[in-house]
Amino acid sequence: MKKIKLGSKEIFNFSKPYIIAEIGANHNGDMDLARQMIDSAVLCGVDAVKFQSWSPSSLIAKEEFDRNQKYDDSPKKHFGSLKEMVEKYYLREEQHFELKDYCDSKNVAFCSSPFSEVEVDLLEKCDVPFYKVASMDINNFQLLNHIADRGKPVILSTGMSRLSEIDKAVELLTKRNCNDIALLHCISIYPPLYEDIHLNNITMLQNTFGLPTGFSDHTIGFSIPLASVALGSCIIEKHFTTDKNLPGWDHEISADPYEMKIICEESAKIATSMGSFSRIVSEAELQKKFKFRRSVVVTKNLPEGHILTVDDLTSKRPGTGISPDMLEHLIGRKLIVGIEEDTLLKWENII
Template identity: 80%
Template structure:
């Protein structure tokens, strides 16, 4: 599939999404600083989250003052107070979209309700990202189907059958461009739970572009995913892991994101082909580094070659050493000095 002018295909150079999410902490200057920093790292897109105090969390949940304790950082106040502070206001979407356009980086966001889909339509996002939590939210998936935009679907917490149902719904309702992101919805996950081999499994099961939404610490795991063919990398991003907020500690900082962007492109390019190819550069190096048959001693015309007359040394511009058995018994026609390459015009 394509996002803008970029081809998204397994084992291609990955489309890198800096997931700012709510790391802006409700501060637009901080959000713009993060956009600038992510762009300097080389990302293709910066992504936010589009929810508000009533579109995501039920009143009953607020009344229980639920806290999400799988994040390593302690948070201020009640859940309601945090949501009120961190959610992205409607007008701020347009402000950030305009800012991203001025910086030539894709603006995108995850909608959590139909109203927020409509808001993102007005922002003309290049695709819709569906959070793992909504893989079985068929109302939301159905609402996306007539938008004529690619859909990127995270698969955290989902059984294979649930992924299959979501893909089937999207395809049945006319969505032509779908990508799946392997995802583990723990912040951060234990290494033994990441299961990067699921990327290969999803490639075979669905014949779709498969990416990786990463919640691990650092950059090694997303880079490893590229070697398995992940064509989209989504990684939480912050300018400072010590900032207050939900996701800063598990986010990539600029130094890590720069490595992800640069090295993922290098890895994808280095994957190359299944066909065994010797490059022109290697062909040239063979002339210097391989060996040729040389004489162990001075040989006179009429001498019949034996195994003891020959060895092999650099350069590789003469007769290949695997030809020594074929030269045994041949007659020397010209004088050859010791430690010189034997050529075919020395032989008969």
Template identity: 60%
Template sequence: MKQIKFGNREIGNYREPYIIAEIGANHNGNMDLAKEMIISAKEAGADCVKFQSWTPKSLISKEEYQNNQVYNDSKKKHFGSLKEMVTKYALTDEQHRELKSFCDKNNIEFASSPFSVEEARLLNDIGVSFFKIASMDINYIDFLKEVASFKKPMIISTGMATIAEIETAVNACKEAGNDQIVLLHCISIYPPEYEDIHLNNISMLRNTFNMPIGFSDHTIGTAIPLASAALGACVIEKHFTLDKDLPGWDHQVSANPMELKIICEESKNIAKSLGNYQRTVSEAEELKKEKFRRSLVVKRDLKKGDILKKEDLTAKRPGTFIAPDKMEYVLGRELNTDISEDAILKWENLY
């Protein structure tokens, strides 16, 4: 499997997951809020904060603006027209550079999803470690090839995509000379029904494409992203907000700082606990055997010369002498000394 690094961090299945706090447009066009969110994500333990890079012209057509389409069922969280929201939430080139510099100073990775080649070029110019391709663009093959041509790692979300579409996207990137690809299992509903999440797709994608597989989460809470860690997800992307009641598209399905901290801390613990397929007994468990296992004990007073029978023996703690699974080597043996009731039987007690 191809070695992939985001900055200095190596990415791989069943390792400590790389946690992306998806700020997206949750900064609401406010740079002070964006910086506050970056600091909060860092304090929660996230490896990266990710934004979204578009202009009012690069993402949505004039006709769509005229229809004033609503991209979220939570209408009460909207303000004004679609064009007003897209315009307010768009980051300028200078704001991109300012946020990247701020992230560098605070030792957290800056990333963004470009929605046009021009924005991808901007992100490449300011030095992102990887590109994130949104689910909506998995079938935008020319765009994928353009981004792949930068020869930087690519994260591709698979929401709404069939296996055939995922395969086509992967092959397009490889044809452009880039095989540094991480796929994210994703359900592009905000939030999805639990029965529609299909976390087992993480394993399916891993087996199908033989590459690092992560999870882009749109559920509410922490349970599902943590479950993805138990399935070996290499990346966990979770929408992030400081206040779920703020106006905007994604605040309601985002993790707050406490939830993000839980995801960051517990996913790392889960990764450590996965271990490997080889059955091992730790040193701590070996020591515990002496206290918690049993040894053979005589059930009544016995005399020297008595022949041991099964009804003469039971097993009790501690486990430091003759183990009960060695009873067959004891039965029929002659005692070389008297032994009192409830005494632990020792090999030296036998001829």
């Protein structure tokens, strides 16, 4: 079973999930709000808070800005043009260091998705524990090469990708000696229809690539990411906000503190409960057998010398006597002592 370390935590399929609170651009360009979100995520119990590292020049071409386009797949109305939103929401270079220091003070991992080589180098200066590659960049080989050469673990989201594209990205990273790779099943719709989620793809990716596999979630609520843990998801990445009504791209589909706390607490319980593929009966459960199982009991007062018949015997609690699966072997045997009705039969009572 392939294992990798994200900072000080080792993950593998069916391990306790590594929880990433994806703040992304939900800070809305406000560092006070960003710190509030970090504080709230820490209280929920996450392992890492993640941002997005891009600038107006590294993410979108001029002609796209010139169209005055808006990302309007949300019913919420956004202010201004795409260019105005990008300018407001992007994380400045100095803010990376500010947030990294703040995360360190809160004992939570700071990480981010870089959208260009410049931002990879910036995150390297921030000493991030791993690189998270967004789904949009799974075929951006120039960026993948630059990330692989940093020598750190890579978490690769697979939204919008054919299996062949995932295979090429993994092969490219591996050839650059990047062997600590985790995959995230992802549906790049905000939010997706339930019939389009295909959680069984987590199992498929595990079996196909033999890599730690998790789930980057864009659904509303917490039921789907928790369900992914039962399939062995060892990373859960979930957008996070302190208020779903805030302006911005992703607040509506983000987990709020109530939901994120449930994801953190319940996913740990699910992972622990998954246990082994071997049939194991715990010592505590073995002890229960003495109380809950049955033993052979006589149905009437029986004298010494009586030959046992099927009508003489039944089974009742406790399970400290002769097991009921031995009942057929008792028929036709002779009692060497008399036994009262509703008493457990013992092997020493019979010939």
